[in-house]
Amino acid sequence: MLYLNIMIAGLLTGAVYGLMALGLSVIFGVTRIVNFAHGEMMVLAMYAAYVINQQLGIDPLLALPLITAALFCLGYGLQRGLINRYIARPDHEQFLLLLAIAILITASLLMGFGPDARNVQLDYAYDSYQLGALLFDKVRVFAALGAIAGAAALWGFFRFTRLGKAIRACADNHIGAQVVGLDVKRLYAITFGLGAACVGAAGCLLLLLVDVQPYIASDYTLLAFIIVILGGLGSMPGALLGGLLVGVSEALSGFIIVPSFKSAFSYALLILVLLVRPQGLLGRRA
């Protein structure tokens, strides 16, 4: 029963990981840009939620829409002003560009807040729901529900709106999309904005669960990579599945072995998947 409860906690955290990874997957699936600043953008959102909480006493869950919108604008602006110029450049130049952005974000946070870990104090932080012998931490339930709502909204957007369909057309056939008169650069910017909005929301939700400090950003970037590669780069259900898998595997290995060993587990999982099924669990071969 203890194991089951640990798995539940892992699953609920994993849903937030899934939303974070979804952003990376959407950006890559459409623009073929690998966002090496993904974790950094999320930590930026976490600090934004932290500051709002400290200054105005607003719960990160309530600040979420605002921060999500702000991250959308940031992502949109970055793609429009900078990254769009690198679409046709070699892989390593794109990588360097995003690495530079990542370093700048982390260093700016370090200058602004210092290296200490910060967290928000919530009065419901230790409450939990009980269902028979199963325990559900209240914060984790809120975070997971928020993540699932975010993922569903994104799915609905791509499935039903004209804009979403246009973006999918871009992803399927870049030249074809240009031929039929779609403004690909603008659509790319919107896509990057949406990917950033995902981490904006995920950051607010994750702040309920963990402390934030500037240096963890690159860990989250790597975690997002592990998840999307597990699930399949470009596959939306894959990102969510990968998030849940990593959440559970982290929780279990942290409990059974030692917490500091949990990332080794995720990396081993990544290595295994890359070697045996490089397109990921739910991905299609390009």
Next chain:
Amino acid sequence: MSGRARDSAGLGVTPRAAVALAIFVLLMAVAPFFVSNYVLSVLVVVLFAAYFGQAWNLLMGIAGQLSLGHALYVGLGAYASAVLFVRFDLPPWLGMLVGMALAALVGSLIAALSFRFSVTGVYFALLTIAFAEFTRVLFDHFGWVGATSGLFLPVANLAHDDLLFLRGSTAMFYYCLLVLTLGALALSRYLLHRRIGYYWQAIREDQDAAQALGIDVFRYKVAAMALSAAMTALGGAFVAFYNNNLYPDTVFAVGQSIEIITAPIIGGLGTLFGPILGAFVLTTLGEAMTSLSGIFGIDGLKQWFYGAVLLAIVALQPAGLWPWLRARLGLDETRR
């Protein structure tokens, strides 16, 4: 091929470039007699960056394979030589050979696994990070080599430098690294104009075309990885003996891998002198930023500066500084 016509020494180097190189080597050789201890220690850091940059540049700049996990080989070289010294009193030169062999083995294994399963490009880069991080966490829990609390090398207060056991002054390490760096430069220069160098460049430019021409792409890519890994491990041994301490979280860190690749990129990927120039520019400016952030008491200024320099290079001079400087100095590499 105008360079070949003016080639007097028969080494494929124009007289002008040969003179420039000679002046550079001479200046570097006499530097320890004229500079302060602090400047010398900064120059050691420059040479570390230049050497690691050259090792990585062979793989990425010449063979076109992007590894983001070279910290793995630094760590293997460092730990192999340090453990053999601390536990068995073996001289580091023996440990270096062990470390190089180990790194070459691990490097070819990673390369063979990924290229066999056609994991290339971005996926290959991520796989190299994954292996490096996996090893870092492994060493974090490896009690025999000190785990997270680190491995320490006994410091002996010697009147003179002990080259056999690499115990001695900053100047000794400076000359060791200068020899390594110039050796790596010569090796890169040599390989670039051998069959294997042309194969690597063919693979870098167009792998499918290289394959179609009958080049054993798999074999040469694995060879590039093995050589680059072994060279990196050799430098790693000096990292261990220069710092006298080893922590998995610094030597295997992603940050270490990033620092390794920054200098050659700033200097110019695939160029011979780029990694050295990049190391000078990056380290000296980085050092200035460190002292500035000390004066103003701001954390993160150095990192911010790294990011800004990277951004500027990618935006303004993606080919790196060396091709630009080379044209200004009127030097010409014959491969152009």
